Amino acid sequence: xxxxxxxxLYNDAKHTISITSLACxxxxxxxxxxxxxxxxxxxxxxxxxxxxxxxxxxxMNLLNxxxxxxxxxxxxxxxxxxxxxxxxxxxxxxxxxxxxLRDVFFGLCVLLFFSxxxxxxxxxxxxxxxxxxVQPDFGYSSDFASNALLFxxxxxxxxxxxxIFFRGTILKATAKYGMLFSIVFSSVCFxxxxxxxxxxxxxxxxxxxLGTYYTKTKNLAVPYLIHALNNFIAFTGMNDLGxxxxxxxxxxxAFIGLVYLIRHIKDIRxxxxxxxxxxHFATLTCSxxxxxxxxxxxxxxxxxxxxxx
Numbered sequence: 001x002x003x004x005x006x007x008x009l010y011n012d013a014k015h016t017i018s019i020t021s022l023a024c025x026x027x028x029x030x031x032x033x034x035x036x037x038x039x040x041x042x043x044x045x046x047x048x049x050x051x052x053x054x055x056x057x058x059x060m061n062l063l064n065x066x067x068x069x070x071x072x073x074x075x076x077x078x079x080x081x082x083x084x085x086x087x088x089x090x091x092x093x094x095x096x097x098x099x100x101l102r103d104v105f106f107g108l109c110v111l112l113f114f115s116x117x118x119x120x121x122x123x124x125x126x127x128x129x130x131x132x133x134v135q136p137d138f139g140y141s142s143d144f145a146s147n148a149l150l151f152x153x154x155x156x157x158x159x160x161x162x163x164i165f166f167r168g169t170i171l172k173a174t175a176k177y178g179m180l181f182s183i184v185f186s187s188v189c190f191x192x193x194x195x196x197x198x199x200x201x202x203x204x205x206x207x208x209x210l211g212t213y214y215t216k217t218k219n220l221a222v223p224y225l226i227h228a229l230n231n232f233i234a235f236t237g238m239n240d241l242g243x244x245x246x247x248x249x250x251x252x253x254a255f256i257g258l259v260y261l262i263r264h265i266k267d268i269r270x271x272x273x274x275x276x277x278x279x280h281f282a283t284l285t286c287s288x289x290x291x292x293x294x295x296x297x298x299x300x301x302x303x304x305x306x307x308x309x
Contacts, residue, residue, distance in 0.1 A: 019083055030071075073161050103213055189207075193294070
């Protein structure tokens with residue numbers, strides 16, 4: 001490779017992939033450790049909460065929502081800081097551009113189309129499995145306090161932190177190696193860090209949509225709004241009344257997304273062809289030890305979740 005004029009670029013890519021993959025491992029490590037420590041710390045107030053007429057079920061939901069709300073910005077924020085500091089990139093300017101509501105709407109529709117198709121696939125696949133692949137229970141209950149915290153964690157804080165890390169940091173850091181590579185690479189990281197197959201596969205396709213719209217607009221606010229609206233629809237579906245609303249809304253928006261894709265299929269094909277880059281970057285990714293660690297963690301976590309079910 002020393003005689004290859006692209007050797008400096010490959011070495012730079014190897015370094016960038018290592019840093020971003022290591023940042024993902026840091027994200028997972030902090031998430032696991034912080035979840036344990038915060039749960040332990042909050043759990044010390046269990047008796048106090050019980051004195052305020054909370055049932056054990058309500059307390060557990062409240063603690064779960066608090067952990068989600070605190071752990072995501074802690075793990076994602078520190079991982080993003082590490083990657084940005086190591087690679088000398090910034091996400092500040094990515095929030096300053098004008099927002100196109102048209103991009104947000106059609107991006108949401110396309111995302112819901114993929115989500116709808118994947119949910120149908122899982123439903124059919126579950127018929128062949130002895131255990132069901134289902135989404136994790138986030139602890140929605142009839143308690144207003146826990147649901148309010150859960151809303152903040154899932155709809156507001158979570159998408160904000162994840163867009164900064166996965167699109168604003170990982171995708172942006174790898175964009176110089178080709179648009180298609182950066183979108184797919186950041187989407188793979190996004191899927192793996194969900195640490196279970198029920199969320200990982202939908203998250204990968206979600207990352208493709210969010211990454212495409214970030215690349216298209218150069219504005220993190222667009223994928224953030226798409227992400228937040230998607231999570232809001234999912235959140236409303238956690239109760240009986242909201243489930244009726246979401247079950248009616250999702251097919252309509254998914255159909256609009258399908259029509260949008262069909263109408264723009266030619267443009268999409270041309271953009272994909274133009275976005276193709278050097279396949280050597282994919283090889284560097286697959287051989288990176290930190291990416292292998294992430295994949296193993298994802299595999300073990302997915303198998304454990306299936307075993308529990």
